[in-house]
Amino acid sequence: MRAARSRTGLATLTALAVLGLSGCGDGDGTAEAPPSGSGTRLSGTLTVFAAASLTESFTRLGRDFEAAHPGLRVSFSFAGSSALANQINQGAPADVFASAAPANMKTVTDAGNGAGTPTTFARNQLVIAVPKGNPGGVTGLADLTRPGVKVALCAEQVPCGAAAKKALTSAGVGVTPVTLEQDVKAALSKLRLGEVDAALVYRTDARAAAEQVDGIEFPESAEAVNDYPIVVCREAPNKAAGQAFVDHVLSDAGRGVLTAAGFQAP
Amino acid sequence: MGGGGVARRRRTGRVPAALLLPAALGLLFLVLPLIGLLVRAPWSTLPHRLTEPGVVTALRLSLQTATLATLLCLLLGVPLAWLLARVEFPGRRVVRALVTVPLVLPPVVGGVALLLVFGRRGLLGGWLDSSFGITLPFSTAGVVLAEAFVAMPFLIIAVEGALRGADTRYEEAAATLGAGRWTTFTHVTLPLVAPGIAAGAVLCWARALGEFGATITFAGNFPGRTQTMPLAVYLALETDLEAAIVLSLLLLAVSVAILASLRDRWITSP
Numbered sequence: 001m002r003a004a005r006s007r008t009g010l011a012t013l014t015a016l017a018v019l020g021l022s023g024c025g026d027g028d029g030t031a032e033a034p035p036s037g038s039g040t041r042l043s044g045t046l047t048v049f050a051a052a053s054l055t056e057s058f059t060r061l062g063r064d065f066e067a068a069h070p071g072l073r074v075s076f077s078f079a080g081s082s083a084l085a086n087q088i089n090q091g092a093p094a095d096v097f098a099s100a101a102p103a104n105m106k107t108v109t110d111a112g113n114g115a116g117t118p119t120t121f122a123r124n125q126l127v128i129a130v131p132k133g134n135p136g137g138v139t140g141l142a143d144l145t146r147p148g149v150k151v152a153l154c155a156e157q158v159p160c161g162a163a164a165k166k167a168l169t170s171a172g173v174g175v176t177p178v179t180l181e182q183d184v185k186a187a188l189s190k191l192r193l194g195e196v197d198a199a200l201v202y203r204t205d206a207r208a209a210a211e212q213v214d215g216i217e218f219p220e221s222a223e224a225v226n227d228y229p230i231v232v233c234r235e236a237p238n239k240a241a242g243q244a245f246v247d248h249v250l251s252d253a254g255r256g257v258l259t260a261a262g263f264q265a266p
Numbered sequence: 267m268g269g270g271g272v273a274r275r276r277r278t279g280r281v282p283a284a285l286l287l288p289a290a291l292g293l294l295f296l297v298l299p300l301i302g303l304l305v306r307a308p309w310s311t312l313p314h315r316l317t318e319p320g321v322v323t324a325l326r327l328s329l330q331t332a333t334l335a336t337l338l339c340l341l342l343g344v345p346l347a348w349l350l351a352r353v354e355f356p357g358r359r360v361v362r363a364l365v366t367v368p369l370v371l372p373p374v375v376g377g378v379a380l381l382l383v384f385g386r387r388g389l390l391g392g393w394l395d396s397s398f399g400i401t402l403p404f405s406t407a408g409v410v411l412a413e414a415f416v417a418m419p420f421l422i423i424a425v426e427g428a429l430r431g432a433d434t435r436y437e438e439a440a441a442t443l444g445a446g447r448w449t450t451f452t453h454v455t456l457p458l459v460a461p462g463i464a465a466g467a468v469l470c471w472a473r474a475l476g477e478f479g480a481t482i483t484f485a486g487n488f489p490g491r492t493q494t495m496p497l498a499v500y501l502a503l504e505t506d507l508e509a510a511i512v513l514s515l516l517l518l519a520v521s522v523a524i525l526a527s528l529r530d531r532w533i534t535s536p
Binding site: 182 | 381385386387403404482486487488489492493497500501502503504505507
């Protein structure tokens with residue numbers, strides 16, 4: 001499923017690239033509200049581009065936000081942070097961008113497509129995900145090098161893979177994975193299908209899949225903590241709603257949802 | 267085409283504008299994205315990027331697996347096409363429909379389905395693993411399997427069409443002259459439909475070369491073992507748009523070269 005969605009993203013990206021659009025949202029603005037008044041009425045559609053690992057928590061935040069603002073509809077595009085950053089730079093009409101890594105946020109802000117400075121709103125740490133009940137008795141990274149243990153990692157090009165590499169390097173553990181998946185959810189689904197015995201995923205992803213998966217904490221993950229920055233897009237079609245959503249994510253209520261999902265406060 | 271010049275001119279001479287305009291737009295729609303790749307390609311760094319080890323490895327793996335997948339499709343697909351074209355049996359229409367399902371199935375679904383059968387916990391995969399220690403996911407064999415699953419209908423359709431169009435009198439003549447069924451098949455039928463088989467094999471190969479969804483789902487992504495060109499393109503997009511364009515361009519060039527060189531020769535034959 002993830003690959004299908006990613007392919008759609010790819011197709012969109014290609015189409016937009018061909019059309020030569022640029023900037024963060026050339027779409028028709030729906031709500032032209034005065035800037036950042038807390039009493040303003042928000043309406044129209046709010047489009048949030050968010051990293052795949054935010055799927056569960058942001059869906060929840062979006063529902064809360066819709067409930068607080070009748071007349072506003074929140075629509076999400078969840079995908080790999082870098083794919084989203086590329087789409088925004090090619091003119092995709094996003095109001096808010098939430099990235100799983102500062103590097104992908106930098107792609108957007110360097111291109112001048114962020115309004116203001118991004119704010120770090122959460123941190124995520126890796127865990128070793130294993131099948132429920134931990135049949136292999138995995139206690140730490142070293143167990144992943146045992147012969148016969150099949151491991152899925154994320155590819156280095158995506159944030160969870162970069163974090164995994166950093167953690168493994170700092171632990172001095174040489175794991176040979178059987179696959180390098182294109183995003184964290186894909187690595188997790190290989191585990192859920194029983195094709196691998198362990199995967200390095202974010203704590204939040206392991207928690208979201210808690211019915212089938214156990215997450216085992218390991219000390220070296222502290223060496224590879226991922227910061228999640230969020231920003232309103234410069235050419236957001238619905239800037240007022242975008243700013244209000246960012247404020248909501250940063251509020252105590254927003255932090256509560258993120259913490260419950262397994263994120264750490266920045 | 268026996269009528270010669272007059273008939274031919276009448277057929278191609280006057281083109282109604284009502285057809286020409288949408289036809290031109292259709293062509294533009296299909297070609298424009300390819301032009302987009304050409305326009306945006308970083309031509310100055312192209313030679314350097316194309317010789318990077320990762321690119322060479324992915325291309326070699328792609329060519330190898332697509333070729334193996336095509337061979338597998340020939341081995342299994344030609345007999346299947348023959349069965350569909352020449353043998354009347356109950357449920358033939360259902361079989362024909364089933365055989366073409368991978369054409370319309372999203373490749374990712376194909377990949378999931380393959381996992382459920384050949385995966386470590388799959389119907390056959392579990393047995394393969396426990397009895398022989400063979401696991402297909404995450405292996406080059408898995409890539410071949412995924413590609414063959416998606417590409418085989420292209421071969422079957424082409425070969426079945428060729429068999430249906432072929433004149434059966436040659437086969438009957440061979441039979442009356444005492445040739446056995448196998449001899450008739452190998453010495454008469456196969457040479458008769460060889461162009462159709464070749465056309466099908468080319469399409470099959472090209473489709474296998476471009477396979478993405480089933481491969482990444484079933485075989486995963488590991489450089490040198492399962493990372494084919496389409497997967498390399500997708501991952502390159504994560505960090506480096508230019509690299510993705512270069513890889514796309516290479517894949518496009520290989521596909522176009524193969525299709526162009528063989529299409530005229532084979533596909534327009536009987």
